[in-house]
Amino acid sequence: MHSGRRQDDSERYRAILETAARLICERGYEGTSMQEIAAACRMTKAGLYHHVQNKEQLLFDIMSYGMGAFEQQVLEQVREIPDPVERLRECMRLNIHLVTGGCSKEVIIILHEHATLTGEARAFIDGRKKRYVRFLEDSFSEAVRMGRIRPVQPTVAAFSFLGMVLWIYKWFQPDGRLSAEQVSHEMVELLFTGLVSPPVAAVPAPGAPVLSLVPSAAGGGES
Amino acid sequence: MHSGRRQDDSERYRAILETAARLICERGYEGTSMQEIAAACRMTKAGLYHHVQNKEQLLFDIMSYGMGAFEQQVLEQVREIPDPVERLRECMRLNIHLVTGGCSKEVIIILHEHATLTGEARAFIDGRKKRYVRFLEDSFSEAVRMGRIRPVQPTVAAFSFLGMVLWIYKWFQPDGRLSAEQVSHEMVELLFTGLVSPPVAAVPAPGAPVLSLVPSAAGGGES
DNA sequence: GGGAATCTACCGACCGGTCGGTAGGTCGAC
DNA sequence: GTCGACCTACCGACCGGTCGGTAGATTCCC
Numbered sequence: 148m149h150s151g152r153r154q155d156d157s158e159r160y161r162a163i164l165e166t167a168a169r170l171i172c173e174r175g176y177e178g179t180s181m182q183e184i185a186a187a188c189r190m191t192k193a194g195l196y197h198h199v200q201n202k203e204q205l206l207f208d209i210m211s212y213g214m215g216a217f218e219q220q221v222l223e224q225v226r227e228i229p230d231p232v233e234r235l236r237e238c239m240r241l242n243i244h245l246v247t248g249g250c251s252k253e254v255i256i257i258l259h260e261h262a263t264l265t266g267e268a269r270a271f272i273d274g275r276k277k278r279y280v281r282f283l284e285d286s287f288s289e290a291v292r293m294g295r296i297r298p299v300q301p302t303v304a305a306f307s308f309l310g311m312v313l314w315i316y317k318w319f320q321p322d323g324r325l326s327a328e329q330v331s332h333e334m335v336e337l338l339f340t341g342l343v344s345p346p347v348a349a350v351p352a353p354g355a356p357v358l359s360l361v362p363s364a365a366g367g368g369e370s
Numbered sequence: 371m372h373s374g375r376r377q378d379d380s381e382r383y384r385a386i387l388e389t390a391a392r393l394i395c396e397r398g399y400e401g402t403s404m405q406e407i408a409a410a411c412r413m414t415k416a417g418l419y420h421h422v423q424n425k426e427q428l429l430f431d432i433m434s435y436g437m438g439a440f441e442q443q444v445l446e447q448v449r450e451i452p453d454p455v456e457r458l459r460e461c462m463r464l465n466i467h468l469v470t471g472g473c474s475k476e477v478i479i480i481l482h483e484h485a486t487l488t489g490e491a492r493a494f495i496d497g498r499k500k501r502y503v504r505f506l507e508d509s510f511s512e513a514v515r516m517g518r519i520r521p522v523q524p525t526v527a528a529f530s531f532l533g534m535v536l537w538i539y540k541w542f543q544p545d546g547r548l549s550a551e552q553v554s555h556e557m558v559e560l561l562f563t564g565l566v567s568p569p570v571a572a573v574p575a576p577g578a579p580v581l582s583l584v585p586s587a588a589g590g591g592e593s
Numbered sequence: 594g595g596g597a598a599t600c601t602a603c604c605g606a607c608c609g610g611t612c613g614g615t616a617g618g619t620c621g622a623c
Numbered sequence: 624g625t626c627g628a629c630c631t632a633c634c635g636a637c638c639g640g641t642c643g644g645t646a647g648a649t650t651c652c653c
Contacts, residue, residue: 175398175400175485175486177398177400177401178400178486259482261540262398263398263401296566297563297566299556299559299560300548300552300556302547302548303548303552303553303556303557303560304556304560306534306537306538306541307534307557307560307561309537310533310534310535310536310537310538311529311530311533311534311537312533313533313537314529314532314533314534314536314537315529315533317484318529324525325523325525325526329523329526330526333522333523333526333527334526334530336522337522337526337527337530337561338530338560338564339564339566340520340564340566341520341561341562341563341564341566
């Protein structure tokens with residue numbers, strides 16, 4: 148009974164976070180009033196304030212929840228993959244899946260409201276973001292060191308990766324022409340195979356040296 | 371005298387737009403009050419409303435100005451480049467230059483406030499954005515058709531291009547460790563040369579077929 | 594087992610303050 | 624003497640947040 152009660156409590160709070168996240172995701176943080184959030188939770192504003200300290204704390208909790216979901220669904224799933232290139236490819240796939248799947252308004256809020264929080268709340272979220280950037284930079288560096296990819300600036304590579312993946316929330320439509328899987332596959336190939344060098348020659352100059360690309364060593368056998 | 375007066379007028383209005391853009395860029399559209407904008411222009415709110423119809427029109431004018439700046443500084447500069455790959459590369463360079471150069475708060479507002487406008491104002495701006503996406507898609511398609519790049523989904527390629535480039539406003543610091551030119555160069559090479567295939571073999575398996583990539587035809591001699 | 598005490602969840606009413614926007618007046622330049 | 628630029632003063636609506644109060648379930652004591 149005790150645990151059941153507690154269970155209800157935390158579930159209730161998460162339901163509030165989810166409702167608030169939906170509204171804030173649609174209208175922006177500043178564009179959403181506590182009144183509206185309360186109404187969407189079928190409560191009055193005073194009732195909502197029984198569960199919530201203040202508006203900024205609400206945003207912080209939404210973002211923390213989103214960071215947790217991301218770290219669990221993406222980061223922890225790929226952290227132990229030994230080959231850095233395969234690690235990055237799988238990471239991109241999972242991250243795209245997270246952003247395209249409509250289940251995570253919280254993550255989109257993290258992306259969009261990147262400068263809304265202030266003070267230590269801002270610093271805390273930024274720290275968790277920075278860890279992800281470091282992880283990507285380190286993976287790119289490792290891949291370069293192993294000769295698995297050509298030498299690139301790891302920071303630029305990491306933010307290019309992130310830009311491609313995280314920009315998706317601005318244009319992707321779940322019921323649009325392109326499926327999430329299509330986007331995912333194409334984008335991974337775009338970054339890791341690149342644009343040059345048609346793998347099977349389409350309209351090659353007969354004399355030109357057209358050639359199939361074989362990964363140099365460390366046999367990462369993959370599509 | 372007449373034209374001088376008009377000149378003053380439009381210059382004055384542009385100064386207001388610029389000041390407003392600075393504030394909105396820093397604090398967001400909903401987070402910036404007309405009071406603050408007026409004060410930054412060294413006016414009262416009523417004085418500001420002498421020049422401005424309403425807040426949404428102000429945002430629309432800022433975005434229109436930004437779209438104009440973008441189209442002039444990027445799109446028109448590359449539209450006539452015959453080779454699609456060279457067109458895209460130069461386009462990316464110019465677009466990165468636009469986003470990293472601090473001179474264009476208006477463009478950042480266009481990027482960040484992508485869902486703030488409503489109705490026909492929103493539709494108008496979205497239409498101009500869509501033209502850019504089409505331009506990129508068409509260029510990628512053309513490059514594929516010519517065999518200059520491997521076959522990729524043009525929409526995904528276009529939005530990957532845009533994601534890499536436009537995400538920059540979220541992380542780039544003009545006085546940071548990386549220069550704008552460095553980012554520009556690295557990012558262009560990342561997308562168009564890709565990650566695989568070290569150009570000069572670093573740790574190759576001696577027996578494996580390591581090979582220098584030569585663009586098939588249309589000799590676009592470029593680093 | 595029943596009544597008093599307590600607690601949770603919530604409400605209506607309200608706080609000081611700010612929002613976008615406006616009416617009407619002043620004033621200096623042509 | 625007119626006209627545009629800009630002001631003071633103000634509007635109704637809404638903001639985030641808090642107040643005293645209460646219905647109903649739970650717990651405690653006898």
